[in-house]
Amino acid sequence: AQSVSQHNHHVILSEAASLELGCNYSYGGTVNLFWYVQYPGQHLQLLLKYFSGDPLVKGIKGFEAEFIKSKFSFNLRKPSVQWSDTAEYFCAAIPGGTSGTYKYIFGTGTRLKVLA
Amino acid sequence: EAGVTQFPSHSVIEKGQTVTLRCDPISGHDNLYWYRRVMGKEIKFLLHFVKESKQDESGMPNNRFLAERTGGTYSTLKVQPAELEDSGVYFCASSPPVGTSRTDTQYFGPGTRLTVL
Numbered sequence: 001a002q003s004v005s006q007h008n009h010h011v012i013l014s015e016a017a018s019l020e021l022g023c024n025y026s027y028g029g030t031v032n033l034f035w036y037v038q039y040p041g042q043h044l045q046l047l048l049k050y051f052s053g054d055p056l057v058k059g060i061k062g063f064e065a066e067f068i069k070s071k072f073s074f075n076l077r078k079p080s081v082q083w084s085d086t087a088e089y090f091c092a093a094i095p096g097g098t099s100g101t102y103k104y105i106f107g108t109g110t111r112l113k114v115l116a
Numbered sequence: 117e118a119g120v121t122q123f124p125s126h127s128v129i130e131k132g133q134t135v136t137l138r139c140d141p142i143s144g145h146d147n148l149y150w151y152r153r154v155m156g157k158e159i160k161f162l163l164h165f166v167k168e169s170k171q172d173e174s175g176m177p178n179n180r181f182l183a184e185r186t187g188g189t190y191s192t193l194k195v196q197p198a199e200l201e202d203s204g205v206y207f208c209a210s211s212p213p214v215g216t217s218r219t220d221t222q223y224f225g226p227g228t229r230l231t232v233l
Contacts, residue, residue, distance in 0.1 A: 004158075032220050034221075036224070042226070043119070043120075043224050043225055043226040043227065044207070044209075044224035045224075046221060046223075049220070049221060051220065090159065092159075094220055102147065102164070102211065102219060102220055102222070103149065103161040103164055103172060103175070104149075104151070104159075104161065104222065105161070106151075106158045106159040106160070107158060108156075108157065108158045109158070109159075
């Protein structure tokens, strides 16, 4: 079955530390990939997405992600986190060839806490 | 542009009761999705509407769940009768019509937290 794995469930960092959150997907064909963030009390917001082209994708708020096809990975990175990055982060995928249904397959989420 | 809205934000009901959740998508978005997150688990797809038609309802757990989107605007998700395992956060999302460049990007509502006692 198609799945998305996020191996880090909880991450605690100090401000200015670098961040890398892992995401792996199980689909071997064309895939669209997303990172969403949910700040406390807010709705899910799109951070960045990969459809094709340059595998290094830059998103909002200084986040970036790299699509590595050979590793089935789409890890999220930020060189220096801030207290305001405290949130839950979700990786999601749309496997190709879904015949018109663009349903997301989500990972379990990673809760990031940044200490001031 | 108004975002996706959901009502209510919280609902607490007893087992066996009925609850109806509502989602208002972004204006002009033909695609409407329902997802559910049970505590500690991943967000799971329930179903997908294109306008008023159900495109994919493969994620609906059982026949106690009924989704409608009359007129292709807002959608409702009814749970009848509710069971304990239905507790969770129900998210709605919408996206622009197929053929536009942003079809694949879904815009999420704040979710409805359902607690079944």
